[in-house]
């Protein structure tokens with residue numbers, strides 16, 4: 001039997017660490033990002049774990065729908081013990097007050113952070129609704145879903161959207177015979193490219209800049225591997241209610 005796991009945003013950061021930790025016997029990985037992560041491909045080869053890599057731009061909804069349809073059509077449901085999806089890919093840009101926003105940056109943000117998870121969840125549930133197996137979707141959210149940040153309004157809105165989307169889907173699943181479990185997860189501050197991008201931003205555009213510079217200087221940022229190990233526990237944990245927003249700070 002096989003655990004099928006789809007992870008988006010696997011070229012670096014948290015997504016890469018999630019997949020690295022899931023390269024275990026019995027798992028079959030599908031990885032998605034615009035850039036192929038050769039390190040993951042090589043590691044999977046060495047461990048003899050099936051891993052399929054899709055170089056794909058999640059800001060294109062039509063092609064994203066086609067990709068997820070293709071992935072789900074390729075899954076051997078008869079042989080599946082569990083199917084899971086981490087909607088992890090994310091973009092922070094645009095970082096600036098709203099009056100400086102460029103339309104293209106806003107649409108990319110909402111497409112990658114919110115529309116792609118909505119589409120992938122829809123296709124996941126459509127294909128798996130009659131399967132009596134473990135089915136989980138983990139949407140990577142952020143503390144910015146709950147706290148407003150000066151200069152991050154699109155990002156905050158997209159992540160707040162992910163939270164209420166997850167709760168709404170869980171409400172629907174409560175009526176289903178074989179429900180999918182769906183969570184949104186705030187991973188805390190992680191030492192990734194996204195944090196480097198924040199530190200490179202301009203103080204006039206992001207007034208909390210100094211606080212984030214100090215996170216790095218004071219060693220507050222968590223490693224992607226540490227956070228990946230935490231979020232992976234959500235694939236099997238029965239501690240949380242369906243649809244719940246789980247903050248890493250409140251996990252044991």
Ligand SMILES: NC(=O)c1ccc[n+]([C@@H]2O[C@H](COP(=O)([O-])OP(=O)(O)OC[C@H]3O[C@@H](n4cnc5c(N)ncnc54)[C@H](OP(=O)(O)O)[C@@H]3O)[C@@H](O)[C@H]2O)c1
Nearest residue numbers: 009010011013014033034035058089090189190192193194
């Ligand atoms: N780092 C933090 O402190 C922090 C805090 C709270 C929440 N988060 C959330 O955690 C998740 C992972 O963040 P991270 O820190 O690992 O970020 P990261 O290092 O910037 O990595 C982002 C990943 O998303 C992928 N991605 C971006 N745009 C994409 C697109 N158009 N199509 C496909 N893939 C795309 C990137 O791959 P390509 O560029 O190769 O496409 C990359 O693999 C995100 O959802 C983020 O919002 C992070």
